[in-house]
Amino acid sequence: MIVIELRRGTVNGLLCLLLVTLVGCAGRSAAPVQEQEMEQRVRAPAREDAAGIQVYPLKNPAALELAAQAGEAEMQGQHDQAAVLLERALRIQPRDPELLQQMAEVQLQRGQFQQALAFATRSHDVGPRVGELCARNWRTMGLAHERLGQTSASRKAEDRAERCMVVRPQGL
Amino acid sequence: MSANRRAGSKKKPASKARASGTKGARSRAARKGASGAKSKRASTRDPKASLFSRLLRLVLLLAGLGLGLLVPWTLWLNHLITTEFEGRKWDLPSRVFARPLSLFAQMPLTASQLERELEAAGYRRADDAGQPGSWSRSGATFDIHRRGFRFDDGFQEALRFRLTLADGRIVSVRDAVGTSLGLMRLDPAEIASIYPLHEEDRTLITIDQAPDLLVQGLQAVEDRNFKHHHGLDPRGIARAAAANLKAGRTVQGGSTLTQQLVKNYYLENDRTLPRKVNEALMSLLLEWHYSKAEILEAYLNEVFLGQQGNQAIHGFGRASEHYFGQPVERLQAHQVALLVGMVKGASLYHPRRNPERARERRDLVLASFEETGLLAPGEAATWQARPLDVVAAGARSSNRYPAFLELVRDQLQRDYREADLRTEGLRIFTTLAPFEQQAAEAAVTHGLKQLAERGLDPELQAALVLADSDAGEIRALVGDRNPRRRGFNRALNARRQVGSVIKPFIYLLALEHPQRYSWLTRLEDEPITLTQADGQRWAPANYDGQSHGSVSLLEALVRSYNQATVRLGMNIGLNELLRKLQSLGVTRALPELPSTLLGAAEMTPLDVTQAYQPLASGGFAIALRAVTAVQTADGASLRRYPLRLDPVPQREAIAVLNYGLTQVVEQGTAKALPGLLGQSVTVAGKTGTTNERRDSWFVGYTRDRLGVVWVGLDDNRPARVTGSNAAMPLWAGLFRQLPLQSVSLDLPEGASWRWVDPLTATLSQADCPGASQMPFVTGSEPSTRSNCLEQQEQDADSFWRRWFDRD
Numbered sequence: 001m002i003v004i005e006l007r008r009g010t011v012n013g014l015l016c017l018l019l020v021t022l023v024g025c026a027g028r029s030a031a032p033v034q035e036q037e038m039e040q041r042v043r044a045p046a047r048e049d050a051a052g053i054q055v056y057p058l059k060n061p062a063a064l065e066l067a068a069q070a071g072e073a074e075m076q077g078q079h080d081q082a083a084v085l086l087e088r089a090l091r092i093q094p095r096d097p098e099l100l101q102q103m104a105e106v107q108l109q110r111g112q113f114q115q116a117l118a119f120a121t122r123s124h125d126v127g128p129r130v131g132e133l134c135a136r137n138w139r140t141m142g143l144a145h146e147r148l149g150q151t152s153a154s155r156k157a158e159d160r161a162e163r164c165m166v167v168r169p170q171g172l
Numbered sequence: 173m174s175a176n177r178r179a180g181s182k183k184k185p186a187s188k189a190r191a192s193g194t195k196g197a198r199s200r201a202a203r204k205g206a207s208g209a210k211s212k213r214a215s216t217r218d219p220k221a222s223l224f225s226r227l228l229r230l231v232l233l234l235a236g237l238g239l240g241l242l243v244p245w246t247l248w249l250n251h252l253i254t255t256e257f258e259g260r261k262w263d264l265p266s267r268v269f270a271r272p273l274s275l276f277a278q279m280p281l282t283a284s285q286l287e288r289e290l291e292a293a294g295y296r297r298a299d300d301a302g303q304p305g306s307w308s309r310s311g312a313t314f315d316i317h318r319r320g321f322r323f324d325d326g327f328q329e330a331l332r333f334r335l336t337l338a339d340g341r342i343v344s345v346r347d348a349v350g351t352s353l354g355l356m357r358l359d360p361a362e363i364a365s366i367y368p369l370h371e372e373d374r375t376l377i378t379i380d381q382a383p384d385l386l387v388q389g390l391q392a393v394e395d396r397n398f399k400h401h402h403g404l405d406p407r408g409i410a411r412a413a414a415a416n417l418k419a420g421r422t423v424q425g426g427s428t429l430t431q432q433l434v435k436n437y438y439l440e441n442d443r444t445l446p447r448k449v450n451e452a453l454m455s456l457l458l459e460w461h462y463s464k465a466e467i468l469e470a471y472l473n474e475v476f477l478g479q480q481g482n483q484a485i486h487g488f489g490r491a492s493e494h495y496f497g498q499p500v501e502r503l504q505a506h507q508v509a510l511l512v513g514m515v516k517g518a519s520l521y522h523p524r525r526n527p528e529r530a531r532e533r534r535d536l537v538l539a540s541f542e543e544t545g546l547l548a549p550g551e552a553a554t555w556q557a558r559p560l561d562v563v564a565a566g567a568r569s570s571n572r573y574p575a576f577l578e579l580v581r582d583q584l585q586r587d588y589r590e591a592d593l594r595t596e597g598l599r600i601f602t603t604l605a606p607f608e609q610q611a612a613e614a615a616v617t618h619g620l621k622q623l624a625e626r627g628l629d630p631e632l633q634a635a636l637v638l639a640d641s642d643a644g645e646i647r648a649l650v651g652d653r654n655p656r657r658r659g660f661n662r663a664l665n666a667r668r669q670v671g672s673v674i675k676p677f678i679y680l681l682a683l684e685h686p687q688r689y690s691w692l693t694r695l696e697d698e699p700i701t702l703t704q705a706d707g708q709r710w711a712p713a714n715y716d717g718q719s720h721g722s723v724s725l726l727e728a729l730v731r732s733y734n735q736a737t738v739r740l741g742m743n744i745g746l747n748e749l750l751r752k753l754q755s756l757g758v759t760r761a762l763p764e765l766p767s768t769l770l771g772a773a774e775m776t777p778l779d780v781t782q783a784y785q786p787l788a789s790g791g792f793a794i795a796l797r798a799v800t801a802v803q804t805a806d807g808a809s810l811r812r813y814p815l816r817l818d819p820v821p822q823r824e825a826i827a828v829l830n831y832g833l834t835q836v837v838e839q840g841t842a843k844a845l846p847g848l849l850g851q852s853v854t855v856a857g858k859t860g861t862t863n864e865r866r867d868s869w870f871v872g873y874t875r876d877r878l879g880v881v882w883v884g885l886d887d888n889r890p891a892r893v894t895g896s897n898a899a900m901p902l903w904a905g906l907f908r909q910l911p912l913q914s915v916s917l918d919l920p921e922g923a924s925w926r927w928v929d930p931l932t933a934t935l936s937q938a939d940c941p942g943a944s945q946m947p948f949v950t951g952s953e954p955s956t957r958s959n960c961l962e963q964q965e966q967d968a969d970s971f972w973r974r975w976f977d978r979d
Binding site for chain 2: 060061062064065066081083084085087088090091092094095115117118119121122124125126129
């Protein structure tokens with residue numbers, strides 16, 4: 001039984017390797033994003049990109065407290081607990097772009113890539129669409145698309161992240 | 173067993189004869205007295221030996237009989253006791269909780285809203301908030317002592333804090349030493365229980381949870397020798413009899429706690445002799461098998477402590493929640509005494525129905541606590557001075573929100589069996605906001621009364637749904653003109669034609685095609701005749717009977733013109749509309765007929781809420797929820813229903829549509845709304861009226877709340893109602909009680925605000941006459957400039973030219 005499963009895993013892996021250049025590896029094999037990868041691929045480049053363009057929305061202290069607790073839970077690897085706390089914070093401030101982005105990152109770490117996409121999208125919709133947060137939005141979307149095997153959407157999102165500093169967003 | 177039987181049958185004839193002989197001898201001896209023993213026969217045998225052997229034979233015979241009958245019976249009882257007691261598992265009702273109230277500085281909240289929330293959560297007003305579950309108020313300052321509670325994200329300790337309000341907001345939240353607290357979450361109101369079919373209400377406790385005073389006090393009053401007896405207590409019976417005689421009435425019972433438990437647990441309530449024998453035997457057996465602690469714990473959970481509606485309250489756990497709004501660990505001496513006193517007669521000493529008798533009994537129990545040393549000398553008097561301190565009847569768990577609870581059950585039935593809901597003691601966390609629910613109920617009751625006063629049918633029915641649009645959580649639900657009535661729940665089950673409430677989705681489809689449509693696109697509001705699928709011709713008219721010629725897309729929506737909307741809908745396609753509604757979460761199949769374009773399609777108020785939720789949230793569809801989490805009886809997380817967003821494509825069109833719906837309120841069919849609301853906030857809304865004024869709908873949303881109201885008659889008769897004359901005033905009656913925030917008109921990527929001249933459909937500027945600012949999906953903006961704008965640009969141009977041409 002184990003042998004068969006191992007072999008199936010290997011076959012899947014080979015298929016993935018074969019297909020990765022064409023469509024990427026989709027589905028169950030996609031692993032949740034680890035803290036280190038999150039830092040390297042979302043937060044650090046976004047900080048770098050920001051280069052002084054910053055928007056600090058006023059935050060409700062109650063939501064802030066919950067967000068801080070969620071941050072701690074996240075650091076300890078308790079991603080489900082972080083999601084519950086962020087949900088509470090979002091009940092208080094449902095359209096806070098920072099909270100929404102934080103939730104998107106937690107969802108990435110929980111392996112909930114569709115939800116990561118959804119929360120990052122919402123953060124972008126209601127957010128500044130410029131600066132660090134914008135870059136984190138798009139990098140999160142890029143990573144989520146990648147894990148979902150949507151290579152071209154992923155590439156597009158990474159491109160958008162680059163442009164958070166350059167292109168003046170529409171509608172402002 | 174088998175050996176016994178064999179021996180018995182062998183000796184049977186002999187023992188029969190001897191038995192009669194013995195009996196004869198005994199009765200003679202009794203009749204003749206001691207002298208009779210010296211009879212003639214005595215000379216033939218040794219009289220002493222004869223008597224002895226006869227007695228011996230009597231004992232053996234009785235033992236034989238006893239073994240023959242009693243042993244099997246006892247063994248049977250033993251079997252009953254052990255299987256039932258060991259496998260005992262009480263059916264526990266599920267508890268349903270409202271959403272917890274979170275409090276923080278700057279949050280909008282009035283004193284009366286807070287008081288209503290506290291009342292719903294079973295908090296008791298007191299002189300000081302000394303005990304968890306109590307509060308006091310001085311002006312705009314509230315001292316609140318929250319209870320400890322196991323949430324789905326962990327246990328939260330009891331805590332006393334101070335809250336200050338001013339101008340409809342929380343100014344500060346501070347703890348006992350004055351430190352500012354960021355966020356304070358109250359324990360949630362328990363809004364309902366889902367009971368076992370036998371209607372027993374119970375919250376299990378362990379013996380360790382029970383306060384010492386309860387465990388010892390119960391013994392002091394009911395069974396002083398509990399620790400030492402073996403199930404029966406003859407001395408206890410004697411003592412009780414003496415005490416009762418002395419007091420002139422029953423102050424102590426003679427049954428041991430074990431006997432009482434057996435009575436409650438195994439036996440029918442009759443007073444026959446065999447039952448008494450059974451009770452005694454079973455008590456002895458129970459004590460033989462189980463420890464005193466096990467028996468006492470079972471007793472604490474089994475004893476009957478009052479009736480509430482159809483439910484029988486069993487055990488001290490539920491009784492303390494029911495009468496004091498407290499977990500049993502928190503009870504104070506006078507409360508313990510009341511409950512212990514109620515053991516003797518739960519209805520006789522019911523603190524709400526017979527408060528005076530209950531108090532008398534409680535004081536007697538307190539005295540007996542002191543007498544037995546459980547209270548220090550003089551302490552009883554202090555506790556006797558206290559009032560009964562029971563919470564208001566029905567503050568907890570009287571199932572006062574039947575309509576909402578039906579929705580909760582609907583959601584739970586996807587994942588749980590009915591039997592489990594009734595017996596597993598689940599803890600169900602819901603989204604209901606007690607204060608908003610009360611406001612909704614008042615709005616419906618009061619609103620319908622006013623409509624009747626204005627001459628509308630006094631039998632008008634109504635339904636209301638209030639949701640948090642961003643979280644998709646149902647905050648309030650009313651399904652009947654009498655909100656507490658159980659029965660037909662119109663919010664969930666009344667399928668009614670929706671009328672113009674469907675129109676915004678046609679306009680949304682138009683706005684999703686920026687190359688063809690914007691708010692400035694002209695439509696023909698002229699008579700139109702279509703052939704329905706059944707071959708019938710359909711010629712919709714406008715509400716005012718007029719046709720309005722060439723109108724803009726915005727005007728057609730704002731004034732709800734039927735003919736223009738049907739033309740638009742036919743251009744876009746009926747299928748598109750049906751698909752759109754489906755993609756927004758409406759699962760009900762709607763007829764594929766042109767008349768659907770004007771809402772000749774039946775939906776429930778909840779369906780309509782689901783359809784509008786993505787609009788109200790700015791383009792993120794969420795399945796509406798009434799339940800957020802379910803725990804096991806001991807607080808382990810079983811299932812969560814988390815917030816899940818589904819981004820709708822082309823959200824920019826939704827944002828642009830939202831502007832159009834604010835114009836419906838500002839200048840269109842709902843323009844009476846701001847006057848009814850009495851607050852200056854921007855609201856998006858849409859009225860709906862059906863043929864012959866059978867149905868009245870109003871859908872409206874602010875930044876965070878979406879409300880849907882329906883008014884009509886159950887038998888679908890014409891009711892002389894329109895969207896704005898019936899449902900809208902009810903909606904306003906609710907929303908004017910809520911803290912309101914203007915609907916968000918921020919645009920996402922792909923749409924922008926432009927100054928335009930609506931008459932000529934050209935780009936314009938702020939200071940041009942007739943110019944107004946409105947949102948456009950990118951690509952749908954006018955391509956030409958207004959004369960005014962061109963003039964200004966020429967002027968600017970010539971200014972620069974003059975500047976450069978100066979020399």
